[in-house]
Amino acid sequence: MERWAGRVAIVTGASSGIGAAIARTLALSAMKVVGVARREERVKELAAELRKEGAKGEIFPVQGDVTNESDIKRVMQWTKEKLGGADVLVNNAGVAPSCVLHRFRTENIRKIYETNVIALALFTRDFVQDLRARGVDDGHIFHINRFTKNSKWHNNVKLNFNVSSTAGQSIIHNRGIYPYSGSKHAVTVMTEGLRRELVELESKIRITSISPGLVRTEILEVTGLTPDIAKQTYDTLPCLETKDIADALVYALGTPPHVQIHEITIHPTGEDFRSLL
Ligand SMILES: NC(=O)c1ccc[n+]([C@@H]2O[C@H](COP(=O)([O-])OP(=O)(O)OC[C@H]3O[C@@H](n4cnc5c(N)ncnc54)[C@H](OP(=O)(O)O)[C@@H]3O)[C@@H](O)[C@H]2O)c1
Structure with a gap:
């Protein structure tokens, strides 16, 4: 990770869960982290914590709603x-409101695709263009990818939980989750699509998709x-902690420039394989 010291990372959704853990870990690895979220005050608290802990890097909170293209442009410009x-x-x-296909609320399906797919595509496009305009050829893009819920009866309560494995490529039989699963399928395809485009451009920019199983966050x-x-x-x-995902990202980022970790699937040990269809 030494070569990334002092360099700059944008992390979307840095106010909570996996994004907050990634922002923290990168700042502890001496990077400058632009932490984007609507709840800027939470990112400010995280930044203050890191300063107190004497982190070598720093978190710079920038308020933004990734579903607004103008906010994405403003973050890039800042x-x-x-x-x-x-x-x-x-x-x-990312967001995952339940959307039963024969009676979903329009705003929920829009939120899923605008946040999980369109914002990711716009940010990635603007980031790649900016890297190329600045002549930076070792940039790295990460997509935090699959989250697919399955359902299970427990103590007479219908629990939702996610499965990883091929959730971004297979169709899991579970009402409410198809639109979300579809958004993660799109991310899987766009990850490989961009990799191919970068190869064609003879670029050394890398892209990695990280697909965790259940992670203890606020998403539920x-x-x-x-x-x-x-x-x-x-x-x-069985579930993962947010730090487990941040550690995986640091591993992929820290590999030498000729290594591209394309996909990391992380199960919590003992995750129920029977729910994978
Ligand atoms: N938790 C899991 O089990 C799990 C498993 C696999 C993959 N994932 C994926 O991991 C990612 C993070 O999820 P999480 O579990 O950490 O959830 P979380 O604790 O709910 O955090 C979601 C983050 O996304 C941000 N966000 C949502 N909509 C936004 C918007 N319009 N503009 C800017 N920021 C927005 C939130 O910030 P603000 O509300 O402050 O804007 C928050 O920081 C998601 O892509 C999710 O699909 C999660």
């Missing part, structure tokens, strides 16, 4: 003006579960 431009982009911001509550059920889910099922 990063260029204040920090000279970004070298690493982590597309982590954001998705609509009560705090009690969300806690019960995490306490009942």
Whole structure:
């Protein structure tokens, strides 16, 4: 990771869960991290914590809603003006509201695709263009990819939980999750698509998709579960901690420039394979 010291990473969704852990880990690895989220105050708290801990790097909170293209452009511009431009982009911001296909709310399906797919594509496009305009040929893009819920009855409560494995490529039989699963299929295809385009451009920019199984974050509550059920889910099922995902990202980022880790799938040990269809 030494070669990344002092360099700049944009992390979307840095106010919570996996994004906050990635921002923290990169700042502890001496990187300058632009932490993007709508809840800027939470990123500011994280930045203050890191300063107190004496991190060699720093987190720069920038308020932004990734579903607004103008916010994406503003984040890119801010990063260029204040920090000279970004070298690493982590597309982590994501949402997973339940959408039953025969009666979903329009706003929910729009939110899924605008956040998980369109924002990721716009950020990635602007980032690659900026890298190329600045002549930076060792940039790295990360997509935090598959999250697919399956369902299981537990104590008479229908719990939602995610499975990893081929969730971004196979269709899991579970009402409410098809649009979300579809958004992650799109990310899988766009990851390989961009890799091919970069090869054609003879670029050394790398792209990595990280696909975790269940991770203990706030996503279940954001998705609509009560705090009690969300806690019960995490306490009942094998799950990963956010740091596990951040550590995987650091591994991929820290490999030599001729190595591209394309996909990292991370199961919590003991994750239920029977739910994988
Ligand atoms: N938790 C899991 O089990 C799991 C497993 C596999 C993959 N994932 C993926 O990991 C990523 C992070 O999820 P998480 O579990 O860490 O969830 P989380 O704790 O709910 O965090 C989601 C983050 O996304 C940000 N976000 C959402 N909409 C946004 C928007 N319009 N503009 C800017 N930021 C936005 C939120 O920030 P603000 O609300 O402050 O804007 C928050 O920081 C997602 O892509 C998810 O699909 C999660």
